[in-house]
Amino acid sequence: MRILLVEDDELLAESLAELLDDAGYRTDISPSSRSASALSASEEYTLVILDLGLPDGSGLSLLSDWRDAKWSVPILILTARDSWMDKVEGLRAGADDYLTKPYHEEELLARLEALLRRRGSHFSSLLEINNLRLDEARQQFSVDHQEWQTLTSTEFRLLRYLMRHPDRVHSKRHLLEQLYALEQDAAAPNLVEVYIGRLRHRLGRERIVTRRGEGYMLVSV
Numbered sequence: 001m002r003i004l005l006v007e008d009d010e011l012l013a014e015s016l017a018e019l020l021d022d023a024g025y026r027t028d029i030s031p032s033s034r035s036a037s038a039l040s041a042s043e044e045y046t047l048v049i050l051d052l053g054l055p056d057g058s059g060l061s062l063l064s065d066w067r068d069a070k071w072s073v074p075i076l077i078l079t080a081r082d083s084w085m086d087k088v089e090g091l092r093a094g095a096d097d098y099l100t101k102p103y104h105e106e107e108l109l110a111r112l113e114a115l116l117r118r119r120g121s122h123f124s125s126l127l128e129i130n131n132l133r134l135d136e137a138r139q140q141f142s143v144d145h146q147e148w149q150t151l152t153s154t155e156f157r158l159l160r161y162l163m164r165h166p167d168r169v170h171s172k173r174h175l176l177e178q179l180y181a182l183e184q185d186a187a188a189p190n191l192v193e194v195y196i197g198r199l200r201h202r203l204g205r206e207r208i209v210t211r212r213g214e215g216y217m218l219v220s221v
């Protein structure tokens with residue numbers, strides 16, 4: 001089980017990661033909206049713990065972006081904002097649960113377990129756009145209901161990102177950041193062109209459009 005912990009308070013994040021580690025979860029810490037967004041696109045998570053007050057914007061708008069992009073991972077908001085209005089706003093924006101700081105460690109763990117139990121029954125890892133289907137668990141795609149084909153991990157991460165954000169133009173630089181968010185060395189910019197070329201070859205050219213000088217877009221119709 002891998003958890004994305006979005007929390008800018010370094011001390012709290014470290015101690016929470018330790019608690020989660022002891023409970024058997026693997027945790028990635030993200031101190032900003034921007035890095036959380038990049039990690040969510042490139043990595044596979046079972047659950048997200050989300051702080052609302054982040055240095056580069058509100059956790060609420062990140063949450064809305066994720067839900068708009070049909071990312072269905074369970075999300076628990078963990079915040080100091082404790083009014084009932086804040087809770088209503090967070091749950092309506094797409095959170096599955098809401099816990100306020102300071103919190104009891106046992107309660108947090110129990111809530112995470114409850115979320116994972118609920119997820120078991122209705123979680124779907126299938127993205128579908130215009131007869132293009134992507135099975136996130138198996139890293140396979142299928143076009144027009146034909147047979148499933150396996151993607152390499154870079155092809156998969158690029159396609160998943162484009163499918164979670166369809167009908168929007170993404171610059172090469174932005175896509176590169178999504179693909180290599182966790183890596184130390186900067187990757188060569190033309191890698192994106194290479195992988196877009198491969199995806200077009202496998203999915204059909206017309207699905208990914210080039211906007212000259214701007215970037216690439218996966219079209220949903």
Ligand code: CA
Nearest residue numbers: 008051053054
């Ligand atoms: Ca904060």
